[in-house]
Amino acid sequence: MSTGRSAGAVPRTPIDRIGAAVLHQFVEMIVTGEVGPGDMLPPEAQLAQEFGVSRTVVRETMKRLQEKGMVTVAQGRGTHVNPMLTWNLLDPLVLQTLIGHDDTLGILDELSVVRGALEAAMAAATAARRDDDGLSRLRESLQLMRDSMDDSAAFREADVQFHVAVMELSGNTLAESLARVLFERALESNRYHGIDPERAFELTMREHELVLAAIEAGDTEAARAAMDHHILGSWERRRLPTNKRG
Structure with missing residues (x-):
């Protein structure tokens, strides 16, 4: 050939x-x-x-x-x-293919748990090393979310910007790199986006506000808990009901 x-x-x-x-x-x-x-x-x-x-x-x-x-x-x-x-599960093609053939959503469940743990650790680190410039960046991202509640695409983009800001401000380059790979591969899957429940954006806003409040207060454990709760909770809310486990 x-x-x-x-x-x-x-x-x-x-x-x-x-x-x-x-x-x-x-x-x-x-x-x-x-x-x-x-x-x-x-x-x-x-x-x-x-x-x-x-x-x-x-x-x-x-x-x-x-x-x-x-x-x-x-x-x-x-x-x-x-x-x-x-297998190298962080390899883009391997992870993308696993997600694409994940009928039970088990891989996305595991991905959300790992991503939650990584971003929770970074949120705690960001709270510990917060400064005026970093806090200003996070507040701006949160305000963008607030201002775009009626525009789903803009809201989701601002949401991503908030998470990226927390990761970058943490100073944990390895955790950021791993979390970004997981997040980017997940975002490529329609299954990860799932179905937004009623008042999804309002719930997401409230969870982000709690993350920011903990970071502003320098409360590392509260920041860790708030980020982990947000990532796992938002996944469970939009997880496709037809593919529920058990």
């Missing part, structure tokens, strides 16, 4: 273009259990024929899957699928 490259074209890595689609297919196959932990993948030549791509594309795809912790490539012994415990 031709990759569309002419003899005089600037070389591109095989994972580009066609390779990206093949990689996505393999990630989906592993996430959905079409191929399970311990399963051996067919030889390179067979995969190339089945997917209609070159052996180079297959080889590069296996390398990418191995980087994501999804397979182990053993020279002379083939390639086998790894259990989920070894």
Whole structure:
């Protein structure tokens, strides 16, 4: 199968273009259990024929899957699928695919718990190191939310700005980086947005006000509790009822 490259074209890595689609297919196959932990993948030549791509594309795809912790490539012994415990769950493609195939919303439940813990810790840190500039930034974000109650898109954007401000003001770069990955992948999923209950924006505003009040007071534990309550509570409110556990 031709990759569309002419003899005089600037070389591109095989994972580009066609390779990206093949990689996505393999990630989906592993996430959905079409191929399970311990399963051996067919030889390179067979995969190339089945997917209609070159052996180079297959080889590069296996390398990418191995980087994501999804397979182990053993020279002379083939390639086998790894259990989920070894996957890089913060990898954008892996996490996005998990969320996309999460019929029970269990991954989003876990994501919300982890995100809540991270942002709660950052809210506590922000309360401990608050200053006038930081407080002014948070108040401005909260006012933007207040002013856009009748504009859902603007309200949600201001909401995100408030959370980003808390994260950046915390000074915890690692927690911020992890929380941002989780948040960004979640926002890409319609399931995460769910269904807003009645008075959703009013409830969200009140929860943000409590977070800010705790930060203004320098009360680290109150800030931690308020942020965790907000993130978990807002997820439970909008969680799709048709997919409830149990």
